[in-house]
Amino acid sequence: MAATDGKPRPAPIPTTKPFWDSLNEDKVRLQHCAECGAWVYYPRRRCPSCLSAALEWREVSGRGHIYSWTVGRQATHPAFAEDVPQFLAVVELAEGVRMTTTIVDAEEGDLVVGRAVEPVFEHGADGMTLLHFRPSA
Amino acid sequence: MVEYRPERKYTGERIFMLEQWADLAAGALADAGLKASDVNGLVCANIRESDQFVPSTVAEYLGWRVNFAERVDLGGATPVGMVWRAAAAIELGLCDVVVCAAPSRPTPSLPPGQPRAWTPFGASSNIMGSPQAEFDIPYGNIAQNCGYAMIANRYASEYGYDPRATAKIAADQRTNACANPDAVFFGQPITIEDVLASKMVADPLHVLEIVMPCAGGAAVVVASKEVARRCRKRPVYVTGFGEHLMHKTPTYSPDLLHTPIGPAAEQAFGMSGIKRSDVDAVQLYDCYTITVLMSIEDSGFCAKGEGMSFVASQDLTFAGDFPVNTHGGQLGFGQPGLAGGFTQVTEAVRQVRGEAGDHQVPGCEVVYCSGTGGIMSEQTALIVQGG
Numbered sequence: 001m002a003a004t005d006g007k008p009r010p011a012p013i014p015t016t017k018p019f020w021d022s023l024n025e026d027k028v029r030l031q032h033c034a035e036c037g038a039w040v041y042y043p044r045r046r047c048p049s050c051l052s053a054a055l056e057w058r059e060v061s062g063r064g065h066i067y068s069w070t071v072g073r074q075a076t077h078p079a080f081a082e083d084v085p086q087f088l089a090v091v092e093l094a095e096g097v098r099m100t101t102t103i104v105d106a107e108e109g110d111l112v113v114g115r116a117v118e119p120v121f122e123h124g125a126d127g128m129t130l131l132h133f134r135p136s137a
Numbered sequence: 138m139v140e141y142r143p144e145r146k147y148t149g150e151r152i153f154m155l156e157q158w159a160d161l162a163a164g165a166l167a168d169a170g171l172k173a174s175d176v177n178g179l180v181c182a183n184i185r186e187s188d189q190f191v192p193s194t195v196a197e198y199l200g201w202r203v204n205f206a207e208r209v210d211l212g213g214a215t216p217v218g219m220v221w222r223a224a225a226a227i228e229l230g231l232c233d234v235v236v237c238a239a240p241s242r243p244t245p246s247l248p249p250g251q252p253r254a255w256t257p258f259g260a261s262s263n264i265m266g267s268p269q270a271e272f273d274i275p276y277g278n279i280a281q282n283c284g285y286a287m288i289a290n291r292y293a294s295e296y297g298y299d300p301r302a303t304a305k306i307a308a309d310q311r312t313n314a315c316a317n318p319d320a321v322f323f324g325q326p327i328t329i330e331d332v333l334a335s336k337m338v339a340d341p342l343h344v345l346e347i348v349m350p351c352a353g354g355a356a357v358v359v360a361s362k363e364v365a366r367r368c369r370k371r372p373v374y375v376t377g378f379g380e381h382l383m384h385k386t387p388t389y390s391p392d393l394l395h396t397p398i399g400p401a402a403e404q405a406f407g408m409s410g411i412k413r414s415d416v417d418a419v420q421l422y423d424c425y426t427i428t429v430l431m432s433i434e435d436s437g438f439c440a441k442g443e444g445m446s447f448v449a450s451q452d453l454t455f456a457g458d459f460p461v462n463t464h465g466g467q468l469g470f471g472q473p474g475l476a477g478g479f480t481q482v483t484e485a486v487r488q489v490r491g492e493a494g495d496h497q498v499p500g501c502e503v504v505y506c507s508g509t510g511g512i513m514s515e516q517t518a519l520i521v522q523g524g
Contacts, residue, residue, distance in 0.1 A: 012271070042272045067393075068287040068291035072277070072282070077258070077274075100388045102276050
């Protein structure tokens with residue numbers, strides 16, 4: 001379990017808790033709209049495509065690709081000073097949703113738009129799990 | 138209008154924002170030749186002293202009775218957003234003299250226990266229930282640099298990226314700043330090579346491609362045609378405007394490569410009946426060079442994906458064939474907080490009035506301005522013309 005080092009941590013609310021619970025089990029679950037078929041991330045009370053409340057949780061592979069990336073060479077916040085250079089990324093999952101994340105177990109050269117990635121579950125000492133990604137085959 | 142000279146290190150008297158509002162309003166009205174009693178509308182943004190009821194607080198402080206009061210919350214897109222809201226209210230007949238102001242000088246330090254003006258989360262909210270607090274901040278996705286860098290890298294993968302072209306935006310704007318004694322970088326020219334050699338902050342953005350924060354502030358008076366005709370300065374007419382928003386955090390943008398300025402510009406040009414080729418100068422919100430590049434493209438001044446070659450082949454200086462940010466832009470003139478976006482508006486007014494001195498574009502009659510808030514989150518477009 002990783003220490004959280006005074007970093008800002010997520011505070012789930014009832015609507016989003018199933019997502020965080022799934023990360024604790026090394027699984028990725030997303031909301032899927034029974035009305036219009038859209039995949040939804042981040043979790044919401046209603047579907048942002050059609051405003052239906054008929055959102056169901058479904059487990060997905062968590063695989064995807066790098067949609068975009070940057071290397072933060074100045075800490076974006078004092079709590080992230082030890083993480084510099086920060087490999088910040090937006091990952092697009094196979095279902096089409098995009099997530100804010102960081103790329104781990106990687107070299108700078110792995111940061112390429114379109115690079116395939118797989119999930120890495122970082123279990124924190126505070127009981128929260130963050131969803132990072134690493135390059136995959 | 139009135140604009141404080143931007144200052145990197147403000148050493149003047151520290152006064153509260155309501156007090157700055159009063160000074161700016163008085164200055165803008167004096168420039169227009171109008172009296173305080175002529176004012177019947179106001180548009181404000183956030184002020185340090187209150188996080189609610191800002192319009193009525195400002196009205197009370199200034200002794201104004203107004204028929205129209207707005208608080209605009211569009212980050213860097215706020216000043217252009219203020220001007221069009223004022224113009225729309227006047228067009229509806231609600232009022233005929235509206236003061237819009239953005240005080241941005243440092244305020245006095247407050248005793249312990251008072252709310253802090255600054256948080257390390259920048260424009261992101263770390264309050265529980267905020268999507269940013271839960272899904273972005275924990276990964277270190279905080280503040281602007283990295284968001285704009287990711288937009289630039291996505292652009293690069295789709296259309297290609299010429300670092301010399303984006304560096305040229307900064308260098309050409311610096312040339313403009315060097316013709317503007319009020320600019321914070323007056324007297325400090327830079328080359329494309331200087332930009333490329335400057336520190337990398339968030340790949341592919343170098344420090345010289347990122348705005349210089351400073352102290353300042355500005356106010357403009359928006360008035361009806363009838364009132365404007367009896368003012369002491371040449372009237373500058375608002376003939377088109379637009380606004381478009383689509384995300385807070387770019388991760389969740391439906392389309393990162395077609396920025397919100399596209400629909401905003403389309404609406405503004407449609408309203409004014411002006412063609413892109415009629416525009417004499419553009420004042421584009423320039424928090425980063427990539428913002429300028431994508432604003433040129435998405436506002437329709439060149440084809441999508443051709444911004445890099447367009448910028449490389451045009452002279453963007455005030456003396457050039459496509460003048461951009463003739464005051465130096467926020468990159469060269471400075472970014473006085475929320476008033477940063479006002480620098481694009483005040484420069485447009487100065488150019489049309491023929492008051493731009495050494496950086497005057499000859500015969501400048503039509504100017505296009507843009508505003509950008511958040512991380513390409515919300516953008517505003519404005520077309521102004523001489524009478």
